[in-house]
Amino acid sequence: MKTTFYMSLLLAGLHAVAHGQLLPSHHNGHDTNEHKHHAHEAIACLKLVPNNADFAFQFFKEITLEAPNKNIFFSPVSISTAFAMLALGARSTTQTQILEGLTFNLTEIQEKEIQEGFHNLIHMLSHPEGGVQLNMGNAIFLTEKLKPLKKFLDDAKALYQLEAFTTDFNNPMEAEKQINDYIERKTHGKIADLVKDMDPQTVMLLATFVFFKGSWEKPFKPEHTEEREFFVDAEMTVKVPMMYQTGRFDLYFDEELSCTVVRLHYNGSATAFLVLPAKGKMKQLEETLVKETVQEWSEHLFQSLVSLYFPKFSISGSYEITNTLNKMGIVDVFTDQADLSGITGTPDLKVSKVVHKAALDVDERGTEAAAGTAAEILTLSIHPTIEFNRPFLMLIFDRDTNSTLFIGKIVNPTITS
Structure with missing residues (x-):
């Protein structure tokens, strides 16, 4: 025994x-x-x-x-x-x-x-x-x-x-x-x-x-956070506090996996990949996600001015x-x-x-933003909106060691456990 x-x-x-x-x-x-x-x-x-x-x-x-x-x-x-x-x-x-x-x-x-x-x-x-x-x-x-x-x-x-x-x-x-x-x-x-x-x-x-x-290197402003709808699935919608900012973000649209990737850096050596599959495409992403996928995203990111909505949860x-x-x-x-x-x-x-x-x-707070954020002035120009208002993945890496610190799949941001 x-x-x-x-x-x-x-x-x-x-x-x-x-x-x-x-x-x-x-x-x-x-x-x-x-x-x-x-x-x-x-x-x-x-x-x-x-x-x-x-x-x-x-x-x-x-x-x-x-x-x-x-x-x-x-x-x-x-x-x-x-x-x-x-x-x-x-x-x-x-x-x-x-x-x-x-x-x-x-x-x-x-x-x-x-x-x-x-x-x-x-x-x-x-x-x-x-x-x-x-x-x-x-x-x-x-x-x-x-x-x-x-x-x-x-x-x-x-x-x-x-x-x-x-x-x-x-x-x-x-x-x-x-x-x-x-x-x-x-x-x-x-x-x-x-x-x-x-x-x-x-x-x-x-x-x-x-x-x-x-x-975050540049925090979201709490006064821009507002309640918006999050579509859990075809039948269920919940209200979530949605953070917002306009700025230049690293993006990639993966046509093969039908998902949008936004990369955000933290101050220091950590990085988050926020991955938003098209409706009905989460299962495909789950089944095919491998380290080479993330590597490909990293290599194909481009900077673009966008309005980003991301839930606080x-x-x-x-x-x-x-x-x-x-x-x-x-x-x-x-x-x-x-x-x-x-x-x-x-x-x-x-x-x-x-x-x-x-x-x-995840919330708005961060260290003070550096002075002179040019992107703030560009809010009137026409640019795409990316809104994380349906199930998404959040991958957090350490850049110095390339380590996968955390993997998250957020299906319903109002459920805490």
């Missing part, structure tokens, strides 16, 4: 504040040594980028199949990081399944390179440029009886900034409070009540979280993702076949379930 451990993953809190003209990221005031260090880290995590992106879009496809016509919001980088850390303590087939489930080809990249890559990725994401706040972290909560190997704890601390805590799972309410308080504190209140109904048999819980707060996604990961080939770790002997030295440990929760706020 395997002892189970509960992976209460991925707590992603995102607060996005609104807009921007697309400018390349600038690095100011860094000395040469810092540049060299940055470059080394970038090279180390560069190897992970294609795999992490493949994992992100595969996971998105699975989640959309499980929850059709619902809001979706999750952090792929959070899920990847948690399972890469778990792979540190996995052995044999269990470890292979985890790494291959994260879409790594183990004939092309070694486990050591993967671990170093994630270590550098976490470091780079945790030290972003000014204007973006991004906190990532990992914590392990252990029953007193379970003694993890010193090597596992040392490696996990060094590579993943892991914090370890002793927890009394025999008292589930007390354990839940300890874990939820820790997560809530670390995500600045964005993720609350992550774990509930804990099994008293739990002996270890692994939590991974990411908190993001970004301000808050949503969160909460998922029990064990089945999703099963479909992606991560199977043994959840069964009595699990080999997590690298964590405790004995093979009697398995993951009981994996919980992922993510939250997103």
Whole structure:
């Protein structure tokens, strides 16, 4: 009988504040040594980028199949990081399944390179440029009886900034409070009540979280926000506060996928792609979206003066993702076949379930706009209007590492969870 451990993953809190003209990221005031260090880290995590992106879009496809016509919001980088850390303590087939489930080809990249890559990725994401706040972290909560190997704890601390805590799972309410308080504190209140109904048999819980707060390069003006209609589907319309501004935006019309893409930069190194499929074309987009699609959008963007309407909304996604990961080939770790002997030295440990929760706020706020916004003067000229008044996708990337921080599908912006 395997002892189970509960992976209460991925707590992603995102607060996005609104807009921007697309400018390349600038690095100011860094000395040469810092540049060299940055470059080394970038090279180390560069190897992970294609795999992490493949994992992100595969996971998105699975989640959309499980929850059709619902809001979706999750952090792929959070899920990847948690399972890469778990792979540190996995052995044999269990470890292979985890790494291959994260879409790594183990004939092309070694486990050591993967671990170093994630270590550098976490470091780079945790030290972003000014204007973006991004906190990532990992914590392990252990029953007193379970003694993890010193090597596992040392490696996990060094590579993943892991914090370890002793927890009394025999008292589930007390354990839940300890874990939820820790997560809530670390995500600045964005993720609350992550774990509930804990099994008293739990002996270890692994939590991974990411908190993001970004301000648009040019915020929307609150006085321009007005209630407008949002068409959830053919039968249902809701009223939403719709933000508005006229300006030069990076655009692309993807004729093949019948969607409009608008790219907005945050201050710092984060970028949002807002993707508005034509009516009835969301399913086609969900089924075909891959990293190459986003790459193509990036390469074909052009600047154009438009009137942009974008809803102000808050949503969160909460998922029990064990089945999703099963479909992606991560199977043994959840069964009595699990080999997590690298964590405790004995093979009697398995993951009981994996919980992922993510939250997103989008509103007008941001840093003060730079003086002299020429676009404001051009509001009388004739230009197209793009209004996000039907279901759309929102993809948030970190430009420095090319990491997919968050993927969201907003079907109904008035439903918060």
